[in-house]
Amino acid sequence: MSRQLKTKSLLSLAITSAIAMPALADNAKDETNTIEEVAVIAKKLSYANNTVDVTMIDQQAPITSVLAVMDNLPGISINEGDAFGGDDWSTSINMRGFSIDGNQQQLGMTVDGIPNGGSNYGGGAKANRYLDTDNLLTVEVAQGTSDISSASLDALGGTFNFVSKDPEQQQSTTIAYTTGSHDAQRYFARYETGEIAQNTFAYISYSDTSTSRWVGKGSNGGADKQHAEVKFVSTQGKFTYTGRLSYDDVAEDNYNNVSIDQFKQTPDWDQLTWNWTGIPHFDQMFAEGWSTLRENTLAYVKIDYALSDVTNFEVTPYYHKNKGRGDWIPPYLILLDDSGDAVLDEKGNPVRYGFADQQGLPLAPAADCTANYSWPWNSGTGLHPACYGDDAVPVMSFRHTHYAKERTGFTAKAQTTIGDHDLLAGIWYETSERDEHRDWHKVIDARVYHHFDQIPYWTQYKNTFDQDTLKWYLQDTITISDFTLNLGVQQYLVDIKKTDHFHSAKNAKVDSDSDVLFSTGLLYQLNPATELFAGYSENFASIKDGVLERDTSTLTEIEPETAENIDFGIRYFGENLNLQVTAYSIEFNDRITFIAPGSNTDGIDYTIGTNGTYLNVGGIDSTGLELSASYKLNDNWELYASFTKNDSEYVGNAPGFEKGQQVIDSVDDMWVLSANYYNGDLRFGASTKYTGERGQADDYLVTDVNLGYTINFTGQGIKSVDLALVVNNLFDEDYLSTGTGNGTSFFIGAPRTTSLTVNASF
Structure with missing residues (x-):
């Protein structure tokens, strides 16, 4: 951003959000922990955003996932x-009727x-795979209308940008330990190098986290x-x-809906x-057999060149x-032929x-057998031990789905100011290769353990997906007196190719290009503290x-998903009060939905493989009002x-929903009340x-509370020790959290959970 553009901004990014005291991370409090206003200069925004x-x-x-903040x-x-965010399988994010969950990726990250x-389960990765909460500076959220420069193929309903802290200028070491409910433990260390070369600063951090599932005890799984x-x-x-490298290696046992x-x-x-139990039909539900294993490495180097004060x-x-794996333990083996x-x-089922x-x-x-015996979980008939003689041996599989993905790309942009025009142009290019295959392993003796x-005794399928992505964008921000007008255009060019390593006849490719997409917004500076905006x-x-x-997906008949977003709002930033109110309307078209094949079971279909199809099934209309204020x-x-x-409703009819029906798993009403107190070395919050x-x-x-106290030392050696207590779901509310996309099954919300962190700084 040019310096001239910065000086033209009358409100900071903090002001444009509805958050009072939008100070970022450690800069939000002064040395005595009193609330302090911090201005972060940024461009004017003609769409709803929060920080x-x-x-x-x-x-x-x-110890909590960065998503929770x-x-x-x-x-x-x-x-x-x-x-603690210890299971990606049961994680979902919903915003304005758009979702990130096991079936949908409609929000950019x-x-x-x-x-x-x-952000999908198979080959994707949410921000918690790349960033520790200790190293988080802030999250920039654009509801509905995304930043035109955002590099995402999922940004139908908005974007989330997780911003990492920069290195500090002084050399220091931080060591922290967290203990909590459900066997939670976390060790964390960060070393700030100080100035290691002229105007060069760095840090390195490491954390080791383990928890147990809150459901059950003993061999109940964990992360x-x-x-x-x-x-x-x-x-x-x-x-x-600016360079950054992150590495994350996690093994999670899942929660079930x-x-x-x-x-x-x-x-x-x-x-x-x-x-x-040694009875496969029960042991298919053994928690340690439902697992997600993932390893992620992300690296970038950003080169910023200031050609002049304005360019x-x-x-x-x-x-x-x-790379990673997803596990399940079906209570049977697949019958194979001589080949x-x-x-x-x-019916074509294994x-x-x-x-x-x-x-x-x-x-x-x-x-x-079929008529006389049934199970609480049916995944096939004829699997009850009473259907066989005493010398029959139960058999079982351990099913692995393997994921691997490599991405290489770059983002580039140029900014300049010419008179009343602040011009922005950029591109994003990425090439990626994703491999996925599924193999089945024989459990050695199902009577003993898994x-x-x-x-593997059978490999069900093996596919490789190659994808090339190119996005270009242009934006002109025109400032005339108290009015700011944004005009933007962008386009995505996406090519995807599938290689089926078993059946070349099933190779496929699709071009998923967008039209030229337009955006516009108007911002009026009513007075130094108040903005009106429309986008x-x-x-x-x-x-x-x-x-x-x-x-069976008919690629020639599938269209990319699109959404038209309209925002109207007001922002106010006063001496003590911050306020943002936004009204919005969104029209989501060509929604792509997975239609599962018919199953010969009443429970989990472990052999679904590559069956089923995707279809465009109408769309969604969302309207609503958002308000945030702090005093x-x-x-x-x-x-x-x-x-x-x-209010999010389906448009058009398709399997699983009807026109006018509330969008599955969308939330109509939400409100939050919180209070935060800082006094000297003491802090307290309730939400x-x-x-x-x-x-x-x-x-x-659900109510959460947090309490913290910092003990400062003088002289050499240890600088401070900080104690932080957090209690989530204080009143131990029983509730259902996110759904699974079918409207009838849900994940159970976490019970009361307590954690205590001791943080020492040297």
């Missing part, structure tokens, strides 16, 4: 399987402006995570170099088990590598068997490579509130959030 401040970060423990912002609902590579980050900033003349009836019967059990160029090459291919029944004789040969159940043969944008999400996975009572007390009224009904799921109210 996470330090109080929202304080409300969450360092956004939950109090208007329009946003964050749901994770536990209070970047880290320091670098694209995250998609183990190793995470490391390195960042440097160097200013040399007119050049500024439940029906409304199951929740009412047992609101603290997700139907997974923690005792091995600068920026280019950021980056590299990302993702090693699955034997198919008359034939399975659950018991074998002493020689390992498949056994058939007794003729009347130890499995490392050599319109055409947003786009490309066809995902997952569409090509499905053999600074004095130097110590601050109050914050947000309110969301959202209550109401989330309305979501289809069949009842509304709920």
Whole structure:
């Protein structure tokens, strides 16, 4: 951003948000921990936006996922399987009726402006894979209309940009330890180098985190995570170099979704088990057999060149590598022919068997078995032990889906000011390769445990997806007196190719190009403290490579998803009061939905493979109102509130929904009330959030509290010790959090969870 453009801005980015005291991270408090206003100069924005401040970060423990810090912002609902964000499978983000969950990726996500590579479970990675909460500066949220320079293929309903802290100028070391409910432990260390070369600063950090699932005990699963980050900033003349490397290695055992009836019967059990019975039909629900393993490495180097006071160029090459696995333990083996291919029944489904004789040969159940025996979880018939003789041996599979992805790309932009015009132009280019294959391993002895043969007995499929992405954009920001007009155009050019390593006839490719997309906005500076704004944008999400996975998807008939977003609002920044009110209307077209194939079971279909299809099924209309306000009572007390009224309805009819029906898992009503206190070395915060009904799921109210105290030392050696206590869901509310996209099953919200962090600075 040019210096002249900066001086033209009458309000800071903090002012343009609805957050009072939008000071960022550690800069938000002075040495005595009283509330201090900090202005961060930025461009004027003609669309709704909010920024996470330090109080929202304080409300969450360092062991918590960085996603959780956004939950109090208007329009946003964050749901994770536990209070620590220890399971990607059960994580969802909903904003204005748009979702990131197991089936949908409709919201863009970047880290320091670098694209995250998609937020989907298979091959994607959310921001918590790239950034520790200790190293988070803020999150920039654009509801509805995304920043034109945002590098994302998912930004239908807005964007999230997670910003990492810069290195400090003074050398220091931080060591922290967190302990908490459900066997939670976290070790963290960060070393600030100080000035290691002329105008060059850096830090390196490492964390080791482990938790158990809050459901059950003993062998109930959990999460183990190793995470490391390195960042440097160097200013040399007119050049500024910023480099960052993050590495994340995590193994998570999943939470399971439940029906409304199951929740009412047992609101603290997700139907997974923690005792091995030796009966595969029960042990398919063994928690440690439902797992997500992921390893992510992301690196970038940003080069910023200030040609003059009004012109600068920026280019950021980056590299990302993702690999991992998803596990399940089906209660049967697949019957193979002499060629090693699955034997198919008359419906085209793989034939399975659950018991074998002493020689390992498949056994058939007794003729009347299906009629006489049933299970609480049906994933096939004829699997009850009573259907077989006493010498029958139960068999079981350990199913692995392997994911691997490599991305290489760069973002580049140029900015200049000519008279009343602030001009911006940029491109984003990325090439990626994603591999996915699924293999089945024989459990060595299902009567003993789920130890499995490392050599798979059947590989179900193997595909490679190559994708090239190019985005270009232009924007002119015209400032005349108290009026600012934004005019922008952008376009996405996306090519995807699938290579089927087993059946070349199933190779496919699709061009997922957008039209030229327009955006415009008007901002009026009513007075030094008040802005009125209105914005319109055409947003786009490309066809995902997952569409090509499905053999029956008709690619010639699938269109990319688009959305038209309109915002009207007002921002006020006074001496003690900050306020933002936004009314919005969104028309979402050509929604792509997965239509599952018919199944011959009533439960989990482990063999679904590449069957099923994707279709465009109408769209969604969303209208609503968002309000956020904060009031600074004095130097110590601050109050914050947000309110969301959202109405998201389906347009058109398709399997699973009808025209006019509320969008599945969308939230109509939300509100937040919070209070934060800073006095000397003491801080305290309390926050209550109401989330309305979501289809069949009842509304709920959750309260979190946090308490912290810093002990400062003089002299050499240790500088300070900070104690931070966080209690999530203080009143132990039983509730259903996020849904699974079908309107009938949901994940259970986490119970009361407590954590204590001791942080020492040297």
